[in-house]
Amino acid sequence: MSPCEKYRARERKPWKLTLQIFKIAIITVQLVSFGLSNEMMVTFKDENLMTFRHLFLKGYKDHQPGSFSLYTKADVYDHISYIISRYTNLRNLTVGNLAYERVDGEYTPLSVCQVFYRNSSIDPGNDTFDIDPHIDKDCISIHPMQPCKDSSLATCVDFSLDFKRLLSVNIYLTLKTINLQTVRHHELPDCYDFHIMIMFDNRAHSGKIKVDVENDIRIYECSDWTVEGTSGKNDYLLLSLDSVVVLACFTSVILCIRSVINGVKLQSEFKVFFHAYYNKIVSWSDSMEFVNGWYILIILSDTLTIAGSVLKIGIQTKFLTNYDVCSILLGTATMLVWVGVIRYLGFFKKYNILILTLRAALPNVVRFCCCAAMIYLGYCFCGWIVLGPYHDKFRTLDKVTECLFSLINGDDMYATFLKMRDKTYVVWLFSRLYLYSFISLFIYMVLSLFIAVITDTYETIKHHQQDKEPVSQLQAFIAECRDQPKSGRYQTDEEASTCCVSSCGCCG
Structure with missing residues (x-):
């Protein structure tokens, strides 16, 4: 029964419908407000990361992450010295509001740590090596006020590297700043701690040391602040909105759980009645008619909303900084x-075709996808092993799955074929057979069959709707013994003396 039918039958006001509409509105407003704040945080974080790359990587020219590399010992020493020099002279260089971190009144130092094998003796000329795989770590500290005026590392610290057993050089430093752009949105600015790690990666020992900058942030409320005007009032409004969202979702969870429990009780009564009067066992599909999947969906969404809102309150009060989980x-x-809005559209026969088709087609679609996945995984493993050494898109297993999925959708086909053009003849021939067979099989057969499964289900549902044929034993039973919804009249408990199941409104 739809909310309108319930109101006409027993004058039950649609409280749940009103609550769901109200909840959709406030949850959307909450998400938009959080999205704008999250966008400012992410932009500020990314721009600062780019700033650190330009400040501390010598000769950095907006390279793609991971592509900045060094090839000589002199370059490695020169870049380490450059980072130390830039750090000690940061105040005179940066245009941002960056400052050193203080702990107990003292500046935290920059740490240079080298990670290396404990002992090794490597002689490529004689094809001999003797190596201890245990890993050691050696660190030195450099304070911001320590002089390092030229680009020579020797003038700053006594530091040397054994490149034959070197795995990586990691430079750790912490900088502080304030995100002032939130003032324009009438929010209090946040204070940031940037924990920066600059890594010189030599684990491959290929003669190429990759250099990259990683940035971890801690966001907290500034200890002493003064903002003129109305800045900061939005924080209290957002906290109030989050509290209302939590209360509305909690109420919705209680109502939906009550409805699910009532459905389970009615299911039990119907099973007993059907077995007693018809000597039949109710099928699993008919039993699930009493368990409203939409209520389960609402309970799940409300639970996630409550958890996310609590986490958002923690972020706004600066106790937490985990934006990713909250998002x-x-x-x-x-x-x-x-998605749950579709439930109310489903009460109209012209709008519920999507839900009926998805529900009916789901079992066949899952079985079909399981069979297709076996073929897909076979192509993935084959492409990874054979084409991986010759093509970037097949270098790792996850890249293979992404590449083949893109090929199914017709994306980037020519570039994938072109990359294999200059390889050896055997590899080139195999790549052509591999790609042509995969594209032909999945685009012209698997994808077409997948669409046919859904289309066939849609035609079946459409045929049932036109002929008004019941699609289950339960619906056939209900159709025989209850008034039509358009009559606006349903039996009350007093009128149910001759009814089989009074809660269904069905007469025997």
Whole structure:
């Protein structure tokens, strides 16, 4: 029964419908406000990371991450010296509001740590080596006020590298700043700690040392602040909104759990009745008709929303900084909430065709995908092993799966074929057979059959709707013994003396 039918039958006001509409509105407003704050945080973090690359990597020219590399010992020493020099003279260089971190009134030092094998004796000329795989770590500290005026590392510290057993050189430093752009949005600025690691990666020992900058942040409330005007009032409004969202979702969870429990009780009564009067066992599909999947979806979305809102309150009060988890919780919850709107459209026969088709086609689609996945995985493993050494898109197993999925959708086909053109004849021939067979099999056969499975289900559902044929034993039973919804009249408990199942409104 739809909310309108319930109101006409017993004058039950649609409280749950009203709550769901209200909840959709406030959850969407909450997500938009969090998305704008998250966008400012991410932009600020990414721009600072780019700033650190330009400040501390010598000759950096907006290279792609991971492509900045060194090839000589002199370059490695020169870059380490350059980083130390830039760090000690940071105040005179940067245009940003960057400052050194203080702990107990003293500046935290920059740490240079080398990671290396404990002992090794390597002689490539004689094809001999003797290596101890245990890893040691040696660190030195450099304070911001320590002089390092030229580019020679020797003038700063006594530091040397054994490149034959060197795995990596990691430079750790911490800088502080304030994100002032939130003032324009009438929010209090946040204070940031940037824990920066500059890594010289030599684990491959290939003669190429890759250099990259990683950045971890800690966001907290500034200890002493003064903002003129109305800045900061939005924080209290957002906290109030989050509290209302938590309360609405908690109420929704209680109502939905109650409805699920009532459905399970009715399911048990129907099974007993059907077995007693018809001597039949209710099928699993008919039993699940009493368990409303939409209520399960709403309970899940409300639970995610409550968890995300609590985490968002922690972020706004600066107790937590895990934006990623909060984004996943709130984003997934909002998606499920909007998907749940389809439930109310399903009460109209012209709008519920999508839900009926998806529900009916799901078992066949899952079985079909399991069979297709076996073929897909076979191509993935084959491409990874054979083409991986010759093509970047097949270098790792996850890249292979992404590449083949893109090929199924017709993306980037020519570039994939072109990359294999200059390889050996055997590899080139295999790549052609591999790619042509995969594309032909999945685009012209598997994908077409997949669409045919859904189309066939859609035609079946459409045929049932036109002929008004019941699609299950339960629906056939209900169709024989209850008034039509358009009549607006359903039996009350007093009128149910001759009914089989009074809660269904069905007469025997």
